[in-house]
Amino acid sequence: MDEKFTGKVAIIGLGYIGLPTAVALATRGIDVIGVDLNPSIVQAVSRGEVPFAEPDLAVAVSGAVAMGRLVATTEVPEADAYIIAVPTPFTAERTADLSYVESASRQIAPKLRRGAVVVLESTSPPGTTDKVKGWIGEMRPDLKLPHDTEPQPDIHLVHCPERVLPGRIMIEMITNDRIIGGITPRCAQKAAAIYRVFAQGEILLTDAASAEMAKLVENAYRDVNIAFANEISLISEYLHIDVWEVIRLANRHPRVNILSPGPGVGGHCIPVDPWFIVAAAPELSPLLKTAREVNDGRPNHVAEQVIAKAQRFRAPSIACLGLTFKANVDDIRESPAVEVVSLIAKGLPDVEISACDPYVSELPPLLGSYENLRLKNAVQAVDEADIVVLLVEHEPFKAMRHTRLGGKVVYDTRGVWR
Template identity: 40%
Template sequence: MSSINIVGLGYIGLPTALMFAKSGLKVVGTDYKKEIVDSLSQGKLFFEEEGLKELFEAAQANGIEFSTEYFKTDTYILAVPTPYIEESKKLDPVYVISAVKSVLDVCEKGAAIIIESTISPGTIDRHIRPVIEERGFVIGKDVHLLHAPERIIPGNMVYELEHNSRTIGADNLEVAAMIKELYASFCKSDIVLTDIRSAEMSKVVENTFRDVNIAFANELAKICRNDGMDVYEIIRIANKHPRVNILQPGPGVGGHCISVDPWFLVGDYPDLTNLILSARKINDSMPEHVLGRIRDIMREHNIKDITKVGLYGLAYKENVDDTRESPTLQLLERMDEHLAFGVKVFDPFVKEQMVDDQVMDFKKFINEVEIVVLMVGHDHIKENMDLLKDKLVLDMKNISELEGVYKL
């Protein structure tokens, strides 16, 4: 193995590239966005993550390179976006197909093409093999196809890259074993070898499992709200049972995994995914539920000015700056639909202006609103909870112990 070309330098591709480089392998990271490549080449990270700066410095010391061009080598890892098509809910493979075509333009004979992007079961058979065969390549001889889905979460990426189990799917287990050694350069946990379709399915199933369980907690919250019960107390008691582990409800599901991957199964198996579809609808309905709770509080306190409402948190989870599919952004879209403009927004991790009426200073944000809606449980707000004692607080994350707090 001469070197690795990692394609896609986003939340998954960049930490992966840095980890391989830190482990002593020659790595070239490729991204079509020149601003990302220029930033990294100048030693500047474009998102924050625990331990990422130190990992970046170690990778730089080992000579990692960044480019907008694909590199001629024998090993490629593709970590490109895999969205779903809104109408059909099926995976949109356009970015993966484009990356594979670009690899075929430059790769060495016998190169391994490893797709890390999350894809629906059968994607490689339906979309990738035909592209390769149309170019006259013999799969298993001229190129080798593998799927090694990532399993990391923003906020803990560096640790999970090293300590989470990996799955490698391949046509040929001997090739899979070679790639296993590649990942074993940094992965300290089990690395499971299987066929490609099983690898595709297992990753989608993992995130769908989590989505369904979150949906149960969210539906339970709605039931309890309807009948005046404390959902958190009920979950606390129920979880005393040794075989019960109900998750905590929340304002919605965000990120690029749990809120997206279950749709792949719904799109591909529409007649067989009733439970999964229901779970997706429940979780997607939560921002609307939050909006209803905001209206309730405004009516109760005779507040007619929506500009007196402040949403704390733009990220999709605590202590990260990742806003992809965030419940707050979903809520703002619904507010726009109701012509309710002017709601204030603040997030200590989001440094750039993303939405209208985003306030960049926390004290200014607090001073301008009467209702604070806690959408994300950043450590920052936990440490500054006393500043909310004179506000009406709608706590969507069950983190506040202030008196009179409104809950989900």
């Protein structure tokens, strides 16, 4: 019979994964303490508000706080389980920066009680969960840590990677299958009880290293497929063929499913995770490295195309539609659209450029220094523009009447205005 979890959970990091996980547990009767170093995030959550846009999250946070099941603080408390959901950015050398994970582990260590479960949700290279065990072990030599020869450890260590899509987090948090990778099988079983509180998908138990690698492989698979589409786009452009028609026809084959090309790959996962695999085995991963290079090169290619089109005009005005990394979210992390706009503004310093995004209220830092760049309403910007560049397929952009685009040079990187 499956174990039932009824204890208190502390979630370290109230970002795009930590906060939805907190409310998924809290709204199902678990007492949750959310921990974040940013006081403004803690204050917002304490008021029942959300610090970022995500469908259905605001109502869930408000309800969990009102019920008294969710509280937020800057201090790590004592709890029965800890879920680490902090960033794992990559360095200039394209390796994982585990400093946030290490810091969270060391903050948790003094608070650990015997029987506690520590879950690492942050996407991490293989071996990171073992590193968490080492950091905790350094600070708590009094605890018996889990390993093959220790049948009854004092604490249980697990990796459970998130597998959700921004814009659908609250749905996929519940419905997606979950991978639970324990340092030992008993660790995995203990953590599975936590996720069974809210997860309706299948709970898949495995070892920690396999769970770490599986998450990276999922995103590397998508990255390779997107790179294939982007390379086909380049070849089709060279041959003066409509790539969208080519992909539409090819995908009618029952065993072919080519993804869509675009201006690049964004977000915190897909552009980053393949590099973690490459760093772990650089001599064995030429395909993943090449795919990353293809996708990383797309913003520069798009910008060059727009700059070339601008040469047809004496004093052109350019409207760039979209700044977020994907449609209908406010997340600009690793956004190729931001990079494209930056490259255009840099390459055309005397040209008036408008950046438009219904989910962005101010220019990102990368764009703030360009004097020829302004954040504008999309309708106004398009009406005034000679060149319109669609970078993100937000619903308001997709719904824009084609008559508004008449007489303009249109560069649709998403294929939605065909």
